[in-house]
Amino acid sequence: MGQDLPSSKNSANSLTVVDNRTGKKYTIPITRNSIPATAFKAVSAPKSSTDRDEDETDKGLRVADKGFLNTAVIESHITYIDGEAGVLRYRGYPIEQLAEQSSFLESAYLLIYGSLPTNNQFSSFETEVLQHGIMHADAAGFFRSFRYDAHPMAILTSAFAYLGSYYSEANPSLEGQTLFTKGDKASLQNMDKQIYRLIGKATTLAAMAYRVRQGREFVTPPTGLSYTGSFLYQMDYLGHEDYRPNPVLEHALDVLFLLHADHEMNASSTTVLQAGSSLVDPYSAVSAGCASLYGPLHGGANEAVIRMLISIGSPANVPAFLESVKKREKVLSGFGHRVYKTSDPRSYIIRKVADEVFAVTGKDELLDTAMALHDAAIKDQYFVSRKLAPNVDFCGLIYRAMGFPLDFFPVLFVVPRVVGWLAHWRQMMLHPDGVKIWRPRQIYVGAEKRDYVPVDQRVPVDAPKMSPSVVPHSG
Incomplete structure (x- = not known):
C-alpha cells in the first residue's frame, strides 16, 4: 500500500x-x-x-493557501527576514550595518549582484546608473498629458510602461524568448543596461510626476551629485545659482531608500516576478510592481499613518482613539506587519533619521501624537497580545517634514524598491533551470455543469452581489 x-x-x-x-x-x-x-x-x-x-x-491533492501564508514560490539568495526575531538582512548583511555604513547605490549593487563592490566596481556602477537618468525629450509631452490632479502613482505606473516602448532591444517578444535567460556575455550586457536605465530613470520619472503636479518645468538630471542628491535637485530646483540639496536631508533620504530597497516576497516583488515569468520586458514587469505597490495595504500604508495621526489631532486624544480601535470603530495604521511579529528592525533606524531631519526642518507637530500613540500601544495588553508592534510606516513623518505631499509618499517607496524588483527579476531570469511561467491552481466551487436556458425561460436572479448595480448618472 x-x-x-x-x-x-x-x-x-x-x-x-x-x-x-x-x-x-x-x-x-x-x-x-x-x-x-x-x-x-x-x-x-x-x-x-x-x-x-x-x-x-x-x-491528486491541491494545496490551498489563500494569500500565500505559507507557500514558498522561489529559491532566493537575496533577502532574509525572521519576523519573530525582527531580523532583516540583504545578502547576509544586517540592515543595521548597511544603514550605518553603506549607501543606497552600494546596497543596490549588493542586492542585484550578490556582493559588496570594490571602489572600481562601485564607481563604474554609479556612473552607469547616473548617466542613464536622462529622459527622451518626448517624455515631457507624456507627463503633461495627465490631468492636473492625477495621482503621482498613476502617472508613475504608466511612465514605467511607457519607458519600455523606447527600447525594443529589451523586449523578448521582439528579440526572442531567450533574450535574458541565455546568461552569455551579450545577454548579461543587455540585461544590465536595462537595470541601469530603470534605476537611473526611476528618480527622473518620479521627479517629473512631482513637477507636473506643481506646474513646473522639468529638470535635467545634474552631474556631480549622489543618486538621492540628484533626485532632490530635480524636484526642488527653481533656478537658484549653485543650488544644492541640504546634505542632512539628502543623507536621510538615502538611508530611507536603502531601508526600502527590498523586502523579500512582498506583494509588489511577487507581482514583478509573476509578470516577469511570462518573459515580458522588465519595464512592463516594473510597471506591474508599481501598480501593486499603489494599494493601501502595501505602499500606501505610510500615507495612511499620517492621515490617522491628523485625525487623532493631539496626544490627549490617543486613549479615546485606541478604545475606538479596540471596538473596531477605527483602524490603527503603522502597527503590526504581515511578516514582523516584533518591532520592524527598520523602525529603530528611522527614529534616528527622524531626529536628524527634525533638527533641520523643525519637529513635526504630529510627532508628539505619534510618540504618545506608540508608547500607549506598546503598553496595552490588547495590542501586545496581538503582536501589533510599531512598524516602518512611521517614516511618513520624515517625508512630511521634508515637504513631500501625502500622495507622493508611495512614490518614495517605489523609487528604491525598483532595485529589489530588478534583483529578484534578474535572479529569476538567470535561474539554471530556466524560467517557468507562474500558474497557480484554484479550487473551483462554482456551479456544476448546466445547460443553456433560452432567455424567455430564465428566472431573474436579484440578490446582493449577484446582479449589476444601478448607477446614478449626472447630466
Missing part, C-alpha cells in the same frame, strides 16, 4: 503522509525545511459520493 516519492527512500529527512481515504502511505522529501507541493499530486483517491467532478479527486 505504501508509496515512496523520488529521492525520499530511506531518508529520515522526510514527511510521511497517510491518506485515510485509501489507507495509502506517502513519503515526501523535506529539503531546506520545505516540501514540494507537487508531491501531493500523487496523493489521489477514487471519487466518492460526496465529491464533485470539479473536485478532481482522482487527479
Whole structure:
C-alpha cells in the first residue's frame, strides 16, 4: 500500500503522509525545511459520493493557501527576514550595518549582484546608473498629458510602461524568448543596461510626476551629485545659482531608500516576478510592481499613518482613539506587519533619521501624537497580545517634514524598491533551470455543469452581489 516519492527512500529527512481515504502511505522529501507541493499530486483517491467532478479527486491533492501564508514560490539568495526575531538582512548583511555604513547605490549593487563592490566596481556602477537618468525629450509631452490632479502613482505606473516602448532591444517578444535567460556575455550586457536605465530613470520619472503636479518645468538630471542628491535637485530646483540639496536631508533620504530597497516576497516583488515569468520586458514587469505597490495595504500604508495621526489631532486624544480601535470603530495604521511579529528592525533606524531631519526642518507637530500613540500601544495588553508592534510606516513623518505631499509618499517607496524588483527579476531570469511561467491552481466551487436556458425561460436572479448595480448618472 505504501508509496515512496523520488529521492525520499530511506531518508529520515522526510514527511510521511497517510491518506485515510485509501489507507495509502506517502513519503515526501523535506529539503531546506520545505516540501514540494507537487508531491501531493500523487496523493489521489477514487471519487466518492460526496465529491464533485470539479473536485478532481482522482487527479491528486491541491494545496490551498489563500494569500500565500505559507507557500514558498522561489529559491532566493537575496533577502532574509525572521519576523519573530525582527531580523532583516540583504545578502547576509544586517540592515543595521548597511544603514550605518553603506549607501543606497552600494546596497543596490549588493542586492542585484550578490556582493559588496570594490571602489572600481562601485564607481563604474554609479556612473552607469547616473548617466542613464536622462529622459527622451518626448517624455515631457507624456507627463503633461495627465490631468492636473492625477495621482503621482498613476502617472508613475504608466511612465514605467511607457519607458519600455523606447527600447525594443529589451523586449523578448521582439528579440526572442531567450533574450535574458541565455546568461552569455551579450545577454548579461543587455540585461544590465536595462537595470541601469530603470534605476537611473526611476528618480527622473518620479521627479517629473512631482513637477507636473506643481506646474513646473522639468529638470535635467545634474552631474556631480549622489543618486538621492540628484533626485532632490530635480524636484526642488527653481533656478537658484549653485543650488544644492541640504546634505542632512539628502543623507536621510538615502538611508530611507536603502531601508526600502527590498523586502523579500512582498506583494509588489511577487507581482514583478509573476509578470516577469511570462518573459515580458522588465519595464512592463516594473510597471506591474508599481501598480501593486499603489494599494493601501502595501505602499500606501505610510500615507495612511499620517492621515490617522491628523485625525487623532493631539496626544490627549490617543486613549479615546485606541478604545475606538479596540471596538473596531477605527483602524490603527503603522502597527503590526504581515511578516514582523516584533518591532520592524527598520523602525529603530528611522527614529534616528527622524531626529536628524527634525533638527533641520523643525519637529513635526504630529510627532508628539505619534510618540504618545506608540508608547500607549506598546503598553496595552490588547495590542501586545496581538503582536501589533510599531512598524516602518512611521517614516511618513520624515517625508512630511521634508515637504513631500501625502500622495507622493508611495512614490518614495517605489523609487528604491525598483532595485529589489530588478534583483529578484534578474535572479529569476538567470535561474539554471530556466524560467517557468507562474500558474497557480484554484479550487473551483462554482456551479456544476448546466445547460443553456433560452432567455424567455430564465428566472431573474436579484440578490446582493449577484446582479449589476444601478448607477446614478449626472447630466
